[in-house]
Amino acid sequence: MDQPVLLEMKGICKEFPGVKALDHVDLKVRAGTVHALMGENGAGKSTLMKCLFGIYSRDAGTITLDGREIHFKSSKEALENGVAMVHQELNQALTRTVKDNLWLGRYPKVAGFVVSERIMDQRTKEIFDTLEVSVDPKAVMSTLPVSQRQMVEIAKAVSYDAKIIVFDEPTSSLTESEVEHLFRIIDMLKKKGCGIIYISHKMDEILRISDDVTIMRDGAWVATRPASELTMDEIIRLMVGRELTNRFPPKENEPGEVILDVEHLKGRYTRLRDASFQLRKGEVLGIAGLDGSGRTEVLENLFGSMTRDGGTIRLHGTEIHNRSPREAIRNGFALLTEERRATGIFGIRDIKDNTVISNLKSYLKGGICLSDKKMTEDTEWAIQAMHIKTPSQKTQIRSLSGGNQQKVIIGRWLLTKPEVLLLDEPTRGIDVGAKYEIYQLIIDLAKEGKGVIMVSSEMPELLGVCDRILVMSGGCLAGEVDAKTATQEQILTLAAKYV
Ligand SMILES: Nc1ncnc2c1ncn2[C@@H]1O[C@H](COP(=O)(O)OP(=O)(O)OP(=O)(O)O)[C@@H](O)[C@H]1O
Ligand SMILES: [Mg+2]
Numbered sequence: 001m002d003q004p005v006l007l008e009m010k011g012i013c014k015e016f017p018g019v020k021a022l023d024h025v026d027l028k029v030r031a032g033t034v035h036a037l038m039g040e041n042g043a044g045k046s047t048l049m050k051c052l053f054g055i056y057s058r059d060a061g062t063i064t065l066d067g068r069e070i071h072f073k074s075s076k077e078a079l080e081n082g083v084a085m086v087h088q089e090l091n092q093a094l095t096r097t098v099k100d101n102l103w104l105g106r107y108p109k110v111a112g113f114v115v116s117e118r119i120m121d122q123r124t125k126e127i128f129d130t131l132e133v134s135v136d137p138k139a140v141m142s143t144l145p146v147s148q149r150q151m152v153e154i155a156k157a158v159s160y161d162a163k164i165i166v167f168d169e170p171t172s173s174l175t176e177s178e179v180e181h182l183f184r185i186i187d188m189l190k191k192k193g194c195g196i197i198y199i200s201h202k203m204d205e206i207l208r209i210s211d212d213v214t215i216m217r218d219g220a221w222v223a224t225r226p227a228s229e230l231t232m233d234e235i236i237r238l239m240v241g242r243e244l245t246n247r248f249p250p251k252e253n254e255p256g257e258v259i260l261d262v263e264h265l266k267g268r269y270t271r272l273r274d275a276s277f278q279l280r281k282g283e284v285l286g287i288a289g290l291d292g293s294g295r296t297e298v299l300e301n302l303f304g305s306m307t308r309d310g311g312t313i314r315l316h317g318t319e320i321h322n323r324s325p326r327e328a329i330r331n332g333f334a335l336l337t338e339e340r341r342a343t344g345i346f347g348i349r350d351i352k353d354n355t356v357i358s359n360l361k362s363y364l365k366g367g368i369c370l371s372d373k374k375m376t377e378d379t380e381w382a383i384q385a386m387h388i389k390t391p392s393q394k395t396q397i398r399s400l401s402g403g404n405q406q407k408v409i410i411g412r413w414l415l416t417k418p419e420v421l422l423l424d425e426p427t428r429g430i431d432v433g434a435k436y437e438i439y440q441l442i443i444d445l446a447k448e449g450k451g452v453i454m455v456s457s458e459m460p461e462l463l464g465v466c467d468r469i470l471v472m473s474g475g476c477l478a479g480e481v482d483a484k485t486a487t488q489e490q491i492l493t494l495a496a497k498y499v
Helices: 045-052 075-080 098-103 117-131 146-159 176-191 203-209 232-240 295-303 325-330 340-344 351-363 372-385 402-415 432-447 459-465 488-495
Strands: 005-016 019-030 034-038 060-065 068-070 083-086 164-168 195-199 212-217 220-226 258-267 275-280 284-289 308-315 318-320 333-336 420-424 451-455 468-473 476-482
Touching (some): 019 060, 019 195, 019 212, 098 117, 098 146, 117 146, 146 164, 146 176, 164 176, 176 195, 176 203, 212 232, 275 451, 275 468, 275 476, 284 295, 284 459, 284 488, 295 308, 325 333, 351 372, 351 402, 402 432, 420 432, 468 488, 476 488
Parallel strands (some): 019 220, 034 195, 284 451, 333 420, 420 451
Antiparallel strands (some): 005 060, 060 068, 212 220, 258 308
């Protein structure tokens, strides 16, 4: 506790129409340490950071950086004064190159002139080399996987040479090896004396890398403790304000007859080489595996969002093709993608529109107009079932917190009542309390006789919610375990089979 305080935020308040987002919040960050910021979805974490970074102006409170009171009016000003931030939402120029994205708005100049491409290339290379980031600076952003785009964003923030760096859920789209890479970068920044603010819903990450932890609830400060004095249970208790005894709801679903029979599924331009399996009525089937093992590709191939190179799919014994997502939806499939924010959100539309959009057919009245009453009811169901934190159904989805936006999209797919529901990392970015609600909804759907296939990189979640777990390795199905009796070690052994 002997490092000097680098940043002090005191009594920060911020109100949006109908929401008191921050109510006298305090935060002290010491030089050369990682300070974790935790709290449920909508607790105010991102808002607090946006007040620091000059994106929002605070209603009250003071911010002192290095002993000097500051009041940034824009993110540009924040960056120029030693505060950088990796945002929860990626906002990149997708049609431009990696290099352009890195230098956008601050092209290096010499004597007032923007430098040549050659020097820019050289500086980009220097930054990437120091951070050991292996992304081609000339690649067009949209051609890169989201995880690499995120690494570019991290490199960019670090390249400002800032004293304070904020990471707002940086790992939600990173692969496991990239997470380790980020932690090495963070370690390097610590050694340089930077203050790091780290926001995440992943407890193990927090306990591993942070020195101090501040917990917020409903826009208010709850506690600040050294990480070494905290346990996972204690953090959960402080976050949700009560004891959370069970992390998983009881499994009340009963798998019945086979509804889906998949043989030798193979992707054309993907890693997926061979997967055969069956899904039963009322079953929750998990898919485990390391990153790059072809987990996501199984779902995308089934849903027709990727070209297949072979294999058959039978639904109730009849062969189906699912050549496109449209055809898959007609056959009763739904897919919740891993990249929900990039692919699923209509930002300026309200929560209701975003909830009902995939289900419009079921609201038709006499084939002509839509039943507003039913749409309102269904949206209300989603808000209640998943505890979506919002002033009303009419609120624009983009003004919700990141996690609450995710919940709206999950609600959208649950409402389509699909026969086969495909979920890719359904609880990513969701807080612990709300995870339970989502597990409950998954089990309820299975109880109603639907089949659910769920990909997750969190093994406790697979073991806690699924009936059976398929394990992918190197693009092939390496084996299958019974979730009631399996252990994490068994899954890991299978996952390494073809690596
Ligand atoms: N621009 C905005 N307009 C209106 N309300 C907003 C706006 N930004 C945030 N809010 C509200 O402020 C509250 C805090 O949101 P914030 O994004 O800070 O939560 P968070 O702690 O980052 O949650 P998450 O873990 O889901 O990212 C939420 O109720 C949110 O709906
Ligand atoms: Mg947030």
